[in-house]
Amino acid sequence: MKPVLEIQKLRRNRSDAQEGALFANVSAQITEPSMIALLGVSGQGKSTLLRMLAALDQVDEGTIRLHNVSQQEMDARLWRMKVCYVAQQSVMLQGTIEQNLRTVSLLHRIPYDDKLVKQLLPKLGLAHLELGKSAEQLSGGEKQRIALLRSLLLKPAVLLLDEITASLDRASKEMVEQVLGEWHHQEGTTIVWVTHDLEQARRISKGVWFMGEGTLLENCATAAFFEKPATELAQSYIETPVPKEQPCLS
Template structure:
């Protein structure tokens, strides 16, 4: 059972080491958690996700995965369990097939072509020509290919950074469904979880059973999704929800 624990974590600002980008972050991610991370732009949400997958260092606090500290665990083994999917994916040079296979090769595992095809189908890329150059794909296609690459690693915890931001509504729904089904399944007999950054309120309500809300350099709220939206504990969260609702109203 994979449990990620964050204790009193802080990250200093790179332009002023005496100020925190965020501090006092304490939280836990347990199997079957489906968490959305909400907050205004520039709060450090992406930075937090990168820290949790050991892609960036932190300045204070500690991080435990199944009882082991981040210092005791090799980053590569950590990332096999805790996988970050970026908003702007980096494609490897070469074809779609090469991008899909490389992940398995890097982890000395056989390439699971059937599974790759089923994930590609599920995200709406079932018809894609695997001989196409990955660099020629659209932003939305690259986002979905990157997600499939990550799923092929059989992670137990996915850290998802606005991964549907370039998708049309139908593709977005397909990705949401795939990931909710994925979270309800198991990896190597172990339950799965995700922590997902989004700015889309409808998506947040649909995909999560918990909300983490970042504001003023803190993880200000951690609540059940319904509670967060119906009865936010802080004024900041209430204002944040209203501002997103107003923006949505203006767009409609």
């Protein structure tokens, strides 16, 4: 079986104002469909790495291969159909929710799967939505789930999720996790999921990629990572207490 995703010695330079690399020597291989949690403190380049994997951001050095085909060899539009990025801040296009969902089929010339949309909306906690409503009026959490659904319609080989449940309440978050767990098993989709929610990382992933010190510092099984990470940096990252909720002031 061909490896799903291989990344070799990836490097991303900092923006013009700053010299040096944001990260370098990032190498990893996903040999069979998996669910990976991509962890690391803010500003390490997790979103940037996902965007590079999705051919949305420049690769300064290194190679990315999907099923043994490198990103440079494949048409970018085709690549983005197979390796889909769901952004931290989802952007809705002008128009209705349904028009937003239909965009991917129009863009990629594939049939719009109305049945799948109707199946997934309630599972994502979105049964109440009227698809004829303007997408711009959706709440942040609703936009994230519609953006996720928009990507699922493409049935990508690799789904790159960037903190997509960050603005969801607990019940909705667990619904999304459930949908994605089932999707992974049924479709064999590989998921790389950036999250700062360590309990979520434990629940959903089989493996952890931990970014730190300008590279991919750890790449191991989830249980092993949380039991005993190999580096002090990761140890302190998982030990950092979650800030207590502010007391109610009124």
